[in-house]
Amino acid sequence: MATQERKEHIVEQVSAQQVSSFDDEPPLNHMGVDSVDTTPRESRSGYPGSSLFRKQFFPNTNSTQWNDWHWQLFHRITTADQLFRYIEPTDSERRALEQSAKMFPFSVTPYYLSLIDLSDPDDPLRKTCIPRMEESHISTGEAIDPLGEDHTSPVPSIVHRYPDRVLFLVTNFCSVYCRYCTRSRIVGGHEGAQDSHWEQAFAYLEQHPEVRDVVVSGGDPLTLSDERLAYLLGRLKAIRHIEIIRIGTKVPFVLPQRITPALVKVLKKFQPIYLNIHATHPREITPASKIACNRLADAGIVLSSQTVLLSGVNDSIATMMALFHRLLTVRIRPYYLFQCDPIVGSAHFRTSIAHGKALMDGLRGHTSGLAIPHYVVDTPGGGGKVPLLPDYEVSHNMEGLCLRNYEGKHFIYPDLPQEASL
Structure with a gap:
């Protein structure tokens, strides 16, 4: 196939402006997901779960829509005004979101937001996806492209x-x-x-x-x-x-x-x-x-x-x-x-x-x-x-290699003389 013909076969990136479904089988809700609390057992009392989140914040959205990935992409939360419908921001979050145009963009799906304890400013998932002003602090050794890609x-x-x-x-x-x-x-x-x-x-x-x-x-x-x-x-x-x-x-x-x-x-x-x-x-x-x-x-x-x-x-x-x-x-x-x-x-x-x-x-x-x-x-x-490994090698001498195990006990492995380099 010629290069130009190949290009014509590339479909546009799925986005909030252009979405279409290629699915030929039922979405997740037909498998009973929507009726199940998506929160871990030990945390269930503190988090509403995906279904309750949907009913609270998207009351006109049914489970079929919620479990359609195109719907999730279309309804991504990408601005401060949108996010503040769901959470009371900290001062650090508010100031960072106000400057989001200058900083790394912000985006979160409704599904992922439903996994966050919206009342807890220190919720671990919240920290990973909602900007804070700490992102504007540049420390020694930091770089835009740290891996030199x-x-x-x-x-x-x-x-x-x-x-x-x-x-x-x-x-x-x-x-x-x-x-x-x-x-x-x-x-x-x-x-x-x-x-x-x-x-x-x-x-x-x-x-x-x-x-x-x-x-x-x-x-x-x-x-x-x-x-x-x-x-x-x-x-x-x-x-x-x-x-x-x-x-x-x-x-x-x-x-x-x-x-x-x-x-x-x-x-x-x-x-x-x-x-x-x-x-x-x-x-x-x-x-x-x-x-x-x-x-x-x-x-x-x-x-x-x-x-x-x-x-x-x-x-x-x-x-x-x-x-x-x-x-x-x-x-x-x-x-x-x-x-x-x-x-x-x-x-x-x-x-x-x-x-x-x-x-x-x-x-x-x-x-x-x-x-x-x-x-x-x-x-x-x-x-x-x-x-990187913890320091499991304690010493290496004529007796052999002294190793520390997970209990802190030491054991000698009878090592052989060093061989030529591979």
Whole structure:
């Protein structure tokens, strides 16, 4: 197919102005989601749940509309006036929202807002999606592009930092904008549509046979329409040396209505597909998100998670353990725990490395290895991911390697003499 013909097959990005459904099976509400409180058991008394939230704030909206992902996108909360219908803002939030045009854009779906305790200014999910004035405070070492992605971008939308894999930024749109996003410089309308660069990206990939693994990210690729996503995946699959396609998304936890049977059919067609899902807090695992994740897993799509360590949000052992345990119940393997990138205005989100190591130390041995991700720093300047571990090696001498276990006890492993470098 000629390039121009291919372009004509690309459908416009789903947006609040232009939405259409490709679904051929019932939405989530037909599976009983709407009648179930989406809040975790231990928190149910403090949170209204998705159904009650809808009835309180969207009384003229029925469950079919609420569970349509196009409806959710159309009714995203993006301005201060809209948000103040639901919450009493703190002074920091009010001032930040008044300056939102100058700062990183704000957007949250009604569904995700329904998971927040609207009466609690310190609600962890509230901190992740509603702007605060702390974002305007620039600290030492912070940068607009802390990972140096722009410097390792040979063509627009492609970041080629590792020998055999690339990052393909296919859209600058997300349904919910995380306040700590490492790509706040490009998402939310800061640039033109990323899809204008797709053809250049495909050409680059075709010319580089060393690339066997493509990570599709953005923005959030699953906010693309089914047709556009099918076109994208089809073009990638047609490049013979590409063996693996990974998709980075937060959609199953902020817009689970998007995981329709029709979307799953598209993804299943281009197996193997690996989905890296951005998970932040255990409260994100709701009946609706469980159905979304199970649909994906049932289709043979491999699910893993990526979590950012955030101060005041998920930086306790109890919260992290609950999150990782709940992820496993919906067949998502905890994969990465990221130290928060030093983007501009992120100091209030970042913990110390020592705190992150202590958290990992508190997980190891107290839960199964399945529930423990790799704790990594994505190094500033484009150096790639570096794993961090607590200090388990106590000493290394002629007797062997002395190791500390999770109980603080020491054990000697009879190590062999050092071999030649590999």
